[in-house]
Amino acid sequence: MSTLRVKAISSLHAEFSVPGDKSVSHRAAILGGLSNGVCEISNFLPSEDCVNTLKAMRSLGASFDVLEEMEGYGPTKLRIHGRSMKLTAPDAPIDCGNSGTGMRLLAGLLAGQPFTSELFGDASLSSRPMGRITIPLAEMGANLETLGEKPGCAPLRIHGGKLNPITYEMPVASAQVKSAVLLAGLFAEGTTTVIQPAATRDHTERMFAGFRISCRTHGNTISMPGGQMPESCDFTVPGDISSAAFWLVAAAAMDGSRLLIKDVGLNPTRTAILKVLSRMGAHMTEILHSTDGEPIGNIELHGAPLKGTTLLPEEIPNLIDEIPVIAVAAALAEGDTHIRNARELRVKETDRITTTVENLRKMGADVEEFEDGMVIHGGLPLKGAEIDSHGDHRIAMAFAIAGLFAEGETVIHNTDCINTSYPGFAHHLAAILRESRDAADFVLPTVTP
Numbered sequence: 001m002s003t004l005r006v007k008a009i010s011s012l013h014a015e016f017s018v019p020g021d022k023s024v025s026h027r028a029a030i031l032g033g034l035s036n037g038v039c040e041i042s043n044f045l046p047s048e049d050c051v052n053t054l055k056a057m058r059s060l061g062a063s064f065d066v067l068e069e070m071e072g073y074g075p076t077k078l079r080i081h082g083r084s085m086k087l088t089a090p091d092a093p094i095d096c097g098n099s100g101t102g103m104r105l106l107a108g109l110l111a112g113q114p115f116t117s118e119l120f121g122d123a124s125l126s127s128r129p130m131g132r133i134t135i136p137l138a139e140m141g142a143n144l145e146t147l148g149e150k151p152g153c154a155p156l157r158i159h160g161g162k163l164n165p166i167t168y169e170m171p172v173a174s175a176q177v178k179s180a181v182l183l184a185g186l187f188a189e190g191t192t193t194v195i196q197p198a199a200t201r202d203h204t205e206r207m208f209a210g211f212r213i214s215c216r217t218h219g220n221t222i223s224m225p226g227g228q229m230p231e232s233c234d235f236t237v238p239g240d241i242s243s244a245a246f247w248l249v250a251a252a253a254m255d256g257s258r259l260l261i262k263d264v265g266l267n268p269t270r271t272a273i274l275k276v277l278s279r280m281g282a283h284m285t286e287i288l289h290s291t292d293g294e295p296i297g298n299i300e301l302h303g304a305p306l307k308g309t310t311l312l313p314e315e316i317p318n319l320i321d322e323i324p325v326i327a328v329a330a331a332l333a334e335g336d337t338h339i340r341n342a343r344e345l346r347v348k349e350t351d352r353i354t355t356t357v358e359n360l361r362k363m364g365a366d367v368e369e370f371e372d373g374m375v376i377h378g379g380l381p382l383k384g385a386e387i388d389s390h391g392d393h394r395i396a397m398a399f400a401i402a403g404l405f406a407e408g409e410t411v412i413h414n415t416d417c418i419n420t421s422y423p424g425f426a427h428h429l430a431a432i433l434r435e436s437r438d439a440a441d442f443v444l445p446t447v448t449p
């Protein structure tokens with residue numbers, strides 16, 4: 001099990017790009033595999049989560065050729081051979097690893113297939129709630145068994161078949177649930193409608209448009225007629241703003257720093273982190289250079305002394321994955337930061353309320369825990385500590401960022417999990433630790449393929 005060792009730096013001056021977006025890469029693998037031809041996907045995220053989804057599609061008949069790769073991780077550019085919606089039964093249960101997105105989206109897809117299949121994952125994934133997808137998919141006519149030791153949890157056995165369209169009012173604001181129902185809806189006769197309690201990331205809907213699948217959004221209601229054939233297309237995955245968030249927080253909280261993140265996704269359903277950091281005092285400019293499909297652009301950020309803020313209820317689904325690192329920013333800010341209405345954090349890769357609060361306290365921060373979030377009384381100096389990621393990639397990376405501000409050394413244990421979303425993070429961190437010593441401007445090395 002690997003560890004990361006981090007020491008404080010005094011300023012950060014860097015320009016670089018982060019690897020491809022995790023959410024978009026999963027969807028590109030799935031829709032490419034369903035499409036009616038060959039799709040070339042560039043800047044695919046070569047992380048364990050996304051590679052598992054690619055392999056899942058291969059086990060369902062959609063082969064792929066690797067055109068470029070990040071050595072030791074996985075493909076960054078690939079050609080997928082679509083199955084024109086006709087998948088084949090897999091020979092063995094499908095491994096989704098650590099990925100809730102992979103499992104839930106694939107379950108939606110498999111619900112509409114004329115065969116039985118099984119999805120399983122690691123211990124963390126096997127403890128996450130699957131009722132949120134099995135309920136709507138059962139309403140559509142699929143028969144899903146949850147075989148886990150914990151009730152309502154994976155492994156999943158999916159007896160797919162003919163599906164009915166439904167109108168589904170989601171009890172939780174979850175893009176994974178919305179996408180599972182829409183993917184199943186592709187195989188239903190008639191129009192499937194999903195009503196969200198709040199806006200969630202809309203990558204599925206945007207990618208549907210790229211694959212010429214008609215899908216309408218009115219406010220928080222999304223409707224899509226079934227039986228449509230995705231038309232193959234080429235696709236470039238934007239950099240992942242959730243990965244960029246770690247460096248954005250590091251630079252924001254370090255007065256005098258300058259950071260330029262290039263070619264990152266600026267989809268408005270994902271950019272609440274930028275609004276929050278601006279409210280906290282960071283100076284930021286976004287320069288959009290492509291608005292076709294997924295908006296892509298650069299973010300330039302200048303650090304400043306930060307102040308506390310309150311996350312708005314409607315912002316929570318938009319920045320749910322960034323909350324651990326926002327909590328780190330809050331600990332470094334003067335004043336209180338209120339993070340509430342975020343109960344969903346309890347069912348992520350770990351219970352991220354507990355793991356964030358526990359580790360912040362270890363580093364000397366003053367944090368109150370609530371059932372649905374936390375209040376951070378910022379401004380106390382952080383001190384180096386031994387941090388356990390509990391196998392959660394975002395916890396490992398958030399506390400590596402905290403270590404950049406702490407007195408003494410911070411050691412983060414159990415960091416292999418970082419590869420589920422940010423292959424190359426340790427390489428970027430090492431470059432920042434090395435180069436910042438003389439505070440010179442530098443360009444981070446790309447993680448060599």
Ligand code: S3P
Nearest residue numbers: 023101173174175176177320321
């Ligand atoms: C994701 C949606 C979010 C997010 C996850 C990726 C997606 O989960 O936390 O990392 O790709 O749809 P929920 O939609 O379940 O909140």
